[in-house]
Amino acid sequence: MRAVQYVEVGKAPVVNDVPVPEPGPGQILLKVTAAGVCHSDIAVMSWPADRFPYRLPLTLGHEGAGTVAAVGDGVTAVSAGESVLVYGPWGCGVCRACARGMENYCERAEALGIFPPGLGAPGALADYVLIDDQRHLVPIGDLDPVQTVPLTDAGLTPYHAIKRAQRHLYPGATAVVIGVGGLGHVAVQLLRAMTGATVVALDVRQESLDLALKVGAHHALPSDGDAPGAVRDLTGGEGADAVFDFVGAQPTVDLAGKAAAKDASVTIVGIGGGALPVGFGALPYGTTVSTTYWGGRSELIELIDLARQGAVGVHVERYGLEQGPEVYERMHAGRIQGRAVAVP
Numbered sequence: 001m002r003a004v005q006y007v008e009v010g011k012a013p014v015v016n017d018v019p020v021p022e023p024g025p026g027q028i029l030l031k032v033t034a035a036g037v038c039h040s041d042i043a044v045m046s047w048p049a050d051r052f053p054y055r056l057p058l059t060l061g062h063e064g065a066g067t068v069a070a071v072g073d074g075v076t077a078v079s080a081g082e083s084v085l086v087y088g089p090w091g092c093g094v095c096r097a098c099a100r101g102m103e104n105y106c107e108r109a110e111a112l113g114i115f116p117p118g119l120g121a122p123g124a125l126a127d128y129v130l131i132d133d134q135r136h137l138v139p140i141g142d143l144d145p146v147q148t149v150p151l152t153d154a155g156l157t158p159y160h161a162i163k164r165a166q167r168h169l170y171p172g173a174t175a176v177v178i179g180v181g182g183l184g185h186v187a188v189q190l191l192r193a194m195t196g197a198t199v200v201a202l203d204v205r206q207e208s209l210d211l212a213l214k215v216g217a218h219h220a221l222p223s224d225g226d227a228p229g230a231v232r233d234l235t236g237g238e239g240a241d242a243v244f245d246f247v248g249a250q251p252t253v254d255l256a257g258k259a260a261a262k263d264a265s266v267t268i269v270g271i272g273g274g275a276l277p278v279g280f281g282a283l284p285y286g287t288t289v290s291t292t293y294w295g296g297r298s299e300l301i302e303l304i305d306l307a308r309q310g311a312v313g314v315h316v317e318r319y320g321l322e323q324g325p326e327v328y329e330r331m332h333a334g335r336i337q338g339r340a341v342a343v344p
Helices: 040-045 145-152 156-164 184-194 206-214 227-234 250-259 297-308 321-332
Strands: 002-006 014-017 028-037 063-071 083-086 128-131 137-139 174-178 198-203 219-222 240-245 260-268 288-291 316-320 339-343
Touching: 002 040, 002 321, 014 321, 028 083, 028 145, 028 321, 040 321, 063 128, 063 145, 083 145, 137 297, 145 297, 145 316, 145 339, 156 184, 156 240, 156 297, 174 184, 174 227, 174 250, 184 198, 184 206, 198 206, 198 227, 206 219, 219 227, 227 250, 240 250, 250 260, 316 321, 321 339
Parallel strands: 174 198, 174 240, 198 219, 240 260, 260 288, 316 339
Antiparallel strands: 002 014, 028 063, 028 128, 028 339, 063 083, 083 137
């Protein structure tokens, strides 16, 4: 089968021919119907060799959808031909976080050598992908897998972040979304669907600002040095009640802090390496700053229900699996609008 693999640190990914895996006890083999391509893969591929945590070659792709092709002994929750999404942040299944359905915060996964598909385990940018446990699959019925697969990360990550900040998202509040890319444009829709907040989108690209308005932002402004002042102008000088930074670089993190109101929530979702100082007087009184990682399986089910109701949709650019390396090049150059999805 074909697989888009990261083979050597510092080198571009390539399409290789690899054996089709066979499911063992408790495992499920999916014939991939769609695989989302995420910007975080570029960050992973930028890590130096002495800090690279995964075994190579690594089949990429942590957003996966497929039909069940074969199951191992003991699998009863899904059957051949069923259309499913892959819940990506795999955990041990028995710790306190996993018991709450939040395997994204599993306390034991790293120590046990459990990795998400595409981020340690073989991923979904292939003709087939092997899933370790039936609890990591979510049936989607007749939903289009190409449109639905980005919900497993580009949807789930902002959904989880917004739920964590809901105390700050009361009717009349102002929410700022920094970076209207694959995750940010979904965040805009979720804020409109889940809250009564005024949504302000910030980005450096005009096409992204246009997309933000198209999917429901009340305001779309350039993400520059004037942005904090513009946010305060829109809020009568108070600032934003909730800020979601989907870039996470130092300039955007600084912007997030400057745009926040008193008793605000700042969530740094992007992995751009920025840091926001926290201390008395460093930020407006009462401001909380947090990071977040992916989301829970129950939240993915909730998100699929929102998609089925038409409350959220992903702007998708569709590519063939063999174009995987090209997609990463386009993404690195900022030439992907919304989410890229590879279709075997």
